[in-house]
Amino acid sequence: MIRLDVCKAAFRHSLAAPWVFEGAEFSLSPGINALFGPNGCGKTTMLECIAGIRTFGKGDIRFTLQDRQLGGKRFRERLGYVSQQFAFYEEMKAEHFLTYAAEMRLISPRLIPDRVAEVLTDFGLARFGKSRIKSLSTGQRRRLSIAQAMLSDPHLLLLDEPLEGLDLEERANVMDLLHKHANGCIILLVGHMYSEIEDWVDQVLFMVDGAVSGPKSPQQWKTAMLHEALRNGRDANIPAERIPTLEEVYLEFARRRRGDN
Numbered sequence: 001m002i003r004l005d006v007c008k009a010a011f012r013h014s015l016a017a018p019w020v021f022e023g024a025e026f027s028l029s030p031g032i033n034a035l036f037g038p039n040g041c042g043k044t045t046m047l048e049c050i051a052g053i054r055t056f057g058k059g060d061i062r063f064t065l066q067d068r069q070l071g072g073k074r075f076r077e078r079l080g081y082v083s084q085q086f087a088f089y090e091e092m093k094a095e096h097f098l099t100y101a102a103e104m105r106l107i108s109p110r111l112i113p114d115r116v117a118e119v120l121t122d123f124g125l126a127r128f129g130k131s132r133i134k135s136l137s138t139g140q141r142r143r144l145s146i147a148q149a150m151l152s153d154p155h156l157l158l159l160d161e162p163l164e165g166l167d168l169e170e171r172a173n174v175m176d177l178l179h180k181h182a183n184g185c186i187i188l189l190v191g192h193m194y195s196e197i198e199d200w201v202d203q204v205l206f207m208v209d210g211a212v213s214g215p216k217s218p219q220q221w222k223t224a225m226l227h228e229a230l231r232n233g234r235d236a237n238i239p240a241e242r243i244p245t246l247e248e249v250y251l252e253f254a255r256r257r258r259g260d261n
């Protein structure tokens with residue numbers, strides 16, 4: 001059993017600042033989980049707090065792996081994190097970069113060459129192992145950034161806008177790769193590609209005005225919104241003649257959350 005619980009979590013940048021989010025409470029299990037919300041609502045901050053880069057002002061996380069709660073070093077060993085502005089050593093060749101990243105993770109030296117070859121192949125980069133990072137395309141770089149996070153086979157993978165700047169085909173490639181690794185790993189990604197990635201996404205969280213709602217599957221979000229629209233005599237801004245898209249559900253959810261009727 002693998003599970004991440006975020007318990008009554010809150011964050012603010014200083015004692016004088018307002019809470020970015022407060023009372024956030026949700027549980028995630030293996031699969032692809034997406035955290036959606038408007039610019040500046042606190043998605044990156046939430047990932048950084050879960051990763052331990054920032055500290056919650058209130059609340060906590062619990063990470064459970066096979067009935068054992070892991071914290072500190074043991075938690076970090078199970079964690080992969082790719083930030084929005086992932087920094088590379090541009091002059092390094094891709095395989096040297098991965099070897100270096102594996103050494104930093106204290107992977108046993110005798111296992112490193114095979115593991116590096118494995119992730120290069122897994123992420124469709126086998127023929128770019130000897131290429132300098134500065135010569136890779138945006139999509140190849142993005143795949144390399146996720147590949148380095150997968151080196152230690154994490155059970156929790158946090159990805160900040162992993163599809164940013166990628167073309168349609170590359171976005172599908174990255175989502176396919178994530179789907180392949182989602183069995184036995186909690187993947188939490190943040191971004192703005194709602195309907196476009198919903199076929200790959202198992203659970204969705206919405207973050208609006210400092211509160212987190214969900215997780216629910218895209219289907220559950222749609223059903224919930226349709227039920228609510230029926231209950232309220234269809235005052236909702238969602239179509240009557242077809243199943244709403246995830247974008248429409250989110251926009252309606254945000255409108256209601258803000259009391260903007």
Ligand SMILES: Nc1ncnc2c1ncn2[C@@H]1O[C@H](COP(=O)(O)OP(=O)(O)OP(=O)(O)O)[C@@H](O)[C@H]1O
Pocket residue numbers: 013020037038039040041042043044045046
């Ligand atoms: N170092 C900082 N000091 C003060 N406020 C900050 C700092 N970093 C971010 N913020 C504020 O915290 C809030 C949350 O920012 P965050 O980057 O988490 O949002 P986001 O939802 O990831 O946004 P986006 O979708 O644009 O990436 C924003 O209002 C932002 O202006």
